[in-house]
Amino acid sequence: MPRPWLTGGAAEIAVHARTREQGYRPPADWTWLARVREAVSVPVVANGDVVDLQSYREIRRVSGCEQVMIGRGLVACPDLALVIQRSCSGEAAAAMGWESLHPWLVDFYAQVRERVVDRHVPGRLKQWLAMLAGVYPQARILFDQIRRQTCADQVAELLEQGSAAQLLAAPSSTC
Numbered sequence: 001m002p003r004p005w006l007t008g009g010a011a012e013i014a015v016h017a018r019t020r021e022q023g024y025r026p027p028a029d030w031t032w033l034a035r036v037r038e039a040v041s042v043p044v045v046a047n048g049d050v051v052d053l054q055s056y057r058e059i060r061r062v063s064g065c066e067q068v069m070i071g072r073g074l075v076a077c078p079d080l081a082l083v084i085q086r087s088c089s090g091e092a093a094a095a096m097g098w099e100s101l102h103p104w105l106v107d108f109y110a111q112v113r114e115r116v117v118d119r120h121v122p123g124r125l126k127q128w129l130a131m132l133a134g135v136y137p138q139a140r141i142l143f144d145q146i147r148r149q150t151c152a153d154q155v156a157e158l159l160e161q162g163s164a165a166q167l168l169a170a171p172s173s174t175c
């Protein structure tokens with residue numbers, strides 16, 4: 001039976017299907033999303049462990065939710081939402097290639113440099129590359145190249161070279 005007071009007047013709620021103790025430990029239990037959906041009278045946005053088209057379809061099926069929120073999956077595969085949208089409308093769907101993603105990394109790095117003191121800048125890029133590496137082999141190569149670098153200028157140089165032939169020749173992405 002719906003219990004409206006549970007949502008405290010919210011128009012909709014996003015639910016990450018894990019407890020605080022579970023942290024990010026996989027797997028998220030999506031059956032809880034269906035239980036929450038039945039217990040409240042506002043739309044529930046399903047969240048937790050959506051990393052590709054298959055997991056998107058599966059969370060929709062198990063939860064019965066119409067809307068999905070994606071966190072880390074979008075950091076690792078920045079156009080995943082577009083891939084999903086295209087696939088849902090019957091269009092061909094493939095993640096962007098490294099050559100399209102690379103300028104975004106360069107722009108990200110420039111923006112971080114505007115906001116963060118130099119010694120913390122390389123770490124921000126490493127964090128993102130580490131997450132991209134599961135999808136883009138080129139991100140792993142670049143990560144390994146800058147792993148020990150602490151100088152923001154040197155990392156910028158290596159990043160600029162990140163669209164080089166060696167990286168473009170790596171196998172394509174898989175999200």
Ligand SMILES: Cc1cc2nc3c(=O)[nH]c(=O)nc-3n(C[C@H](O)[C@H](O)[C@H](O)COP(=O)(O)O)c2cc1C
Pocket residue numbers: 016047048049050069070071072073075
């Ligand atoms: C870059 C990033 C920033 C996040 N910021 C917040 C936040 O400000 N507040 C919050 O409650 N959760 C935040 N989260 C957690 C997500 O909302 C989400 O619940 C969690 O990552 C699980 O979903 P996922 O498996 O799709 O990553 C963040 C997650 C990521 C990846």
